[in-house]
Amino acid sequence: MANSPTGESMTSRIVRIISAFDDTHQSMPVAVLARRADLPLSTAHRIVKDLMGHGFLQREPDGGIRLGLRLWELANRSSAALGLKQIAMPFMEDIQAVVRQHTQLSVLRQDEVLFIERLSSHGSVLNHAKVAGRLPVHVSSSGMVMMAHSPRHVQEAYLQRRDLDAAGEKSLRAAWARMRLEGSASLPGAVVADTTGIAVPVFGAGSTAVAAIGVVVPTGAEDIPATVPALMTAARGISRGLGVRTEAAGPHHRT
Known part of the structure; x- marks a missing residue:
């Protein structure tokens, strides 16, 4: 009114x-x-x-x-983010015990990534992603992998708002296609020089991304062949916790 x-x-x-x-x-x-x-x-x-x-x-x-x-x-009494965080926390702790840098959980909010949880170790690299903080989609591995696994109309609306030239739009579409194929995203130096963000989508009903779990590690120490499958295993566990059937709780590692 x-x-x-x-x-x-x-x-x-x-x-x-x-x-x-x-x-x-x-x-x-x-x-x-x-x-x-x-x-x-x-x-x-x-x-x-x-x-x-x-x-x-x-x-x-x-x-x-x-x-x-x-x-x-x-906010902490009852919220969608709280339920997702509670389900994801054991899997995030497992990942963090291995990477000992930053492990984070995020959701997509139009043109930004909203971080709802982050685990960090003492002496880890600089990370601008903060709990309840946001980053633009295109500089975040979590944002890019969620957008890559979003419905087509969501991607098209995002591209319209970005108002990119033909080359920029083609490059972004190609990046999303690669991320859909690989089931993960890796962005070195996009936010902080000498750091790399690696993320995979967490699927909800309908096989679309409802969240992302990722890590931020020093560039050169990514160990992607080991990190990506570990993140995918965690993502599938979170999806199952959200009620998604096991066979639909992707992503799955593809070489």
Whole structure:
């Protein structure tokens, strides 16, 4: 229901307030929050006060506003990501015990990859993927392998939004075709130089990717012949945990 001069609903304005927080803006004055949410200061003050009353926002000792524990509580009480994470965790721990770098679980959200869990070891390589953080699809092995195993209409919509030239689109389609054939993606140096991301899809019903499990390791130490089959075994286990029949719980290793 629209209840503002611009016709924007209260729900939309609340979402803009909450979405204004990120890794670099975890706490901020109301004035900064209003500017980031593109709202009048008086409106931001009113919404912030109301959200604080419900525990969705909280005030820091220095006066800054940050997300409240109530949001974390509700998100962890029941969510699709929580169920997926619980199923995947034993398999991720097995992979991490071997690679001892970074093992991560992610899902696709349009043009971005949302990371819902990450295991890391002390002294492991730099990794920009953070839990609840996002990366563009085209720089992430997890994003690319999920897009490669997504329905055709999802791929076409993504290509339209990217607005690539003919050569760029052809290159991307060829990469997806190779990833579908191999059942995995490997991207060296796409996000951080001297690191390589390797990922495989986790299939849901309909043999489409609902998630990806991957690792980030030093370039030159990938050991892809061993890493990819291990990731595929983990992905099949997660798929079975999601209720997918064993014969459909790909991917399967192809030489």
